[in-house]
Amino acid sequence: MFNSINNRISQVHLTSDVKQTIVAMLGVTFGISMYIFMTGFMSGVNDTQADLAFSALAHVRIYNDGPADNSNIAKKVFPNDIINVRNAKVIKYTDGIKNSTAILATLAKQKDITGFTSQVNVNVFFKNAGNKVNGVVSGVDVTNEDKVYGSSKHMIQGNWNELKYRSDGIFVGVELARVLGLKMDDNVNILTSDGVSRNYKVIGVFRTDVFSVDKSKAYIAINAARQLLGVNQDYVTDIQIDMVDYNNTQPLIDNIKSLIPYKVESWQMGNQQLVAGSSLRDTIARAVSLTILLVAGFGIYNIMNMTINQKIREIAILKAMGFSGSDVTKIFLTQAIIIGILGGCVGMVLGYIISRLVNRVKFEIAGMHHLPMTYYPHNYILAFMFGLITTFVAGYLPAHKASKIDPVSILRG
């Protein structure tokens, strides 16, 4: 196969005008390296976005969503009559999740969950002397909270695990600390909406790089939060779940929805804007890189066309000597494919180098240091495949044209 005369002719054509071969190859190289760079960059951006988002957001959240609107109950009995209830109220009979132990036991049996944690979140006023700031104090299960959110990474002062042993301790967000003028070991007063007031000692400061969180959030131990509200040991307000694949939350939700009498919500449902942003970026990346590949394809098409016009007499001679149309197609298609493979390999290397370089560009916003980048092998393989397909199509059209050349009209001159 590799020794056939067709391949020998392809080889001679490729090597006799190396410059032209290299130019054609560079087209593919450029297309593929740009494709790799674009997809690597975009998925890097998406991953960073996800990391940022998931430092304050779990993949699935279980909470008490409040009751359905039954304020006009008479309407349900007489649906066709006009019934007006003035100043109707939606009455909430339950608050938070009362039987958390049973729910946690259910979750422990589920697959695809990497961790879950319970929280008691309380809306409060933080007070330090005259300063008053409203925000949320989150009573957390110290070990599991760190597993789900990686909270210990965000500590800039103090030690995350210390919260386990200090029921009077509190971690405050860095902006909150600034506004209230709090330093380590200072006291901060917390006032709940029910009028309960209690003092805590600042034993740590954290920074998540999500400004709204840093400005309004504090952590205490979960039991301290239960004490603050005067509720029992089984009471939680939220259960936060982390999954293996955050893009694939639906199966879990379908699984546990019927088992749990509370609202089960995925991050996608709660944060449509993140989903939209990420898929829009993906679309842009794909559109741009496919355009680049298309342009590269046109480049190859042009060069192949040129080559064939240059060699039109030789093609006629080959045909006169008994080469069939399909031989001629093979000869030129082989050239295109070799250009595609070589260009693709160089393109993958070049794409990797460009990615590495861009990855080193400084970008110091929201806790990042450099532009984000990913190096997923499947992107490289996909780029190579796309490159091959492009060269195949771009090479086939001129090669097919070459096979249709009528030797008589060329040789008679």
Added chain:
Amino acid sequence: MTDTILKADNIVKYFYEPEKFQVLKGISFEVKKGEFLALIGKSGCGKSTLMYVLSTMDTDYEGSLTIKDTLLTKQSQNQLAAFRNENIGFVFQFHYLLPEFSALENVMIPALKLKRYSKAEIEEKAYKNLEMLGLKDQALKRVTKLSGGQQQRVAIARALINDPAIIMGDEPTGNLDTANTQIVFDIFRELARERNQTIIAVTHDDDFAKNCDRIIEMKDGQIV
């Protein structure tokens, strides 16, 4: 019967550009094996057109063409290509070699395509052909480095490589000086006489034609 190698029967061909025009007006003739035949006539009389029809490259004609007892009319392009590869050798006015290859490779290509022999055998045979034409020491040179007469002899060596039934020449000496013309003519003469090879050559050269076995003269698309 068996010594008739080529039979053309009532061949009619039209050109459609710029307007419909009948080039060949019912041409019939036979060529015997080992015959050295010259096709002559004035410019535009249709002799080249006839030769390209005989060569099987031009399929747009009426009538029938039989070579080596095979009816070639209405066969597909690919079948005809395979037939040409095995049975017809070409020598053109301009050498029409592949410029990126050496003389030896140019000679070998039709045989490599045919695959009747191994590569080593083909190479040996190609050397032999080049030697016969006095080109043995030029074998590995690129054809673009050779002189016009040498190139034409390489083209002849190439035409011979598959031992074709017929060698066709479109003004094979049209571009050569007297000395080289004589060389090419002698080669053809010898091939016809000693190898019993059939040769059909279109030519303007009266001296060349005079020394052939048979002359077919054409005028206005007919044999005179």
